[in-house]
Amino acid sequence: MICMTSSISHVELPHSISLLEQMASKSIEKGPFTYVHSGAGNESTLRANEAAFEDWYIVPQYLNDVSFRDTSATLLGTTFPSSFALAPIGVQSIFHPEGELASARAAAACGVPFIASTLSSYPLEDIAANLGNTPRWYQLYWSNDEEMAISMVRRAEKAGYSAIVITIDTSLLGNRERDLNNRYSPLKLGKGAANYLHDPVFQGRFASPPSADDPEVIKNIVDIIFNPSLTWENLKTIKEHTKLPILLKGILHEEDARKALHHGVDGIIVSNHGGRQLDGCISSLEALPSIAEIVQGKIPVLLDSGIRRGSDVVKAKALGADVVLLGRPFIYGLAVAGEQGVEHVLRNMINDIDVTLALSGFASMKEVNSSLIRRKK
Ligand SMILES: Cc1cc2nc3c(=O)[nH]c(=O)nc-3n(C[C@H](O)[C@H](O)[C@H](O)COP(=O)(O)O)c2cc1C
Ligand SMILES: O=C(O)C(=O)c1ccccc1
Secondary structure: OOOOOOOOOHHHOOOOHHHHHHHHHHHOOHHHHHHHHOOOOOOHHHHHHHHHHHOEEEOOOOOOOOOOOEOOEEEOOEEEOOOEEEOOOOOHHHOOOOHHHHHHHHHHHHOOOEEEOOOOOOOHHHHHHOOOOOOEEEEEOOOOOHHHHHHHHHHHHHOOOOOEEEEOOOOOOOOOHHHHHOOOOOOOOOOOOHHHHOOHHHHOOOOOOOOOOOHHHHHHHHHHOOOOOOOOOHHHHHHHOOOOOEEEEEEOOHHHHHHHHHOOOOEEEEOOHHHOOOOOOOOHHHHHHHHHHHHOOOOOEEEOOOOOOHHHHHHHHHOOOOEEEEOHHHHHHHHHHHHHHHHHHHHHHHHHHHHHHHHHOOOEHHHOOHHHEEEOO
8 A cells, every 4th residue: 555645743733624635636546535535326415414414504693601601422431532533444544554552542642432343354353452541432333143143242351442433325336337337345365353463262263373374364344243133132141242332323203212211222323324334315413403302311412424624513502412423524634645644634623613603602511502593594
């Protein structure tokens, strides 16, 4: 992999995500860039995610003392500096050789919570070792091979992850036409294999240590990642195997929010996977208000898909999200300048949220409510 601009310093990095995205397109090869940038189908959901934020105006109120501001958020008993965490993003070594280790260090430097993907390029234990004291959760693709899923949950507990995020919108991979046209599949290249290769249960199935260079091993992994047979009933099994809080990522329908409450889930993430799974589906922001209405604050509601700037975070908060997840933007930072690039994106985001809060007339993120926004006519 080439990383042509890895020597770029912090000060030279742009402050808008669109410019960073352009730089990323020149920093890495076409396959990986398209992989992060594109969506499923004709990308209508991908477009809808960002467009949905434009449907709302912030209507500020002034002459409130905003000289001291509290942008912090508390989730599942943990407080962190700003109302966002890093979305789980797999295969990060296709964007920068240090992959998740670099983004974990940047998250640690800023105290931004990190969600490690099942399909990380580095083992979850190594990622944890780079996270300092920053909160960390483990995103699980609940494998069709249950022994493997349980083994990963055990390892996540042992490595200090404090919640399990189960992604429910990926019974199989979305139809990503651009990646198919590019014949580009990071999974088939073995870039998301680390958590399997380092797993004692997985290793126990081979006479010699399994390697990403072995096509049979990779095929074996690709065959067990996803689990299209999962149902709400399976949640019981998952709960039997961990005491950690469980969040479901990929809730879009009000009925699923009701079922999540009914099944004793500890949090939900309103998400369409950044438009990478079901094309033509509802944008996350559009889905949020009615879901927040059903949840009534009983469990945390998070949102991702389309968060690009501070005003997006404030709008999501006003429509009922407790916290949002940042996805593609930090990967553009990673692609352009590794750890420094991610840290640059995080610091910009923290600052932009703070400025937006003050200019909206609020001194605390916790006070933001629907009175702050109005839908465009
Ligand atoms: C390159 C890439 C890899 C991703 N990998 C995962 C993953 O392993 N697990 C997961 O639950 N979501 C994954 N996602 C989805 C993100 O967690 C998040 O839902 C999405 O990026 C939000 O959309 P946005 O980046 O446009 O804001 C991935 C997204 C991207 C762009
Ligand atoms: O691309 C994704 O959205 C995703 O979840 C994933 C991540 C790594 C490998 C395969 C799929």
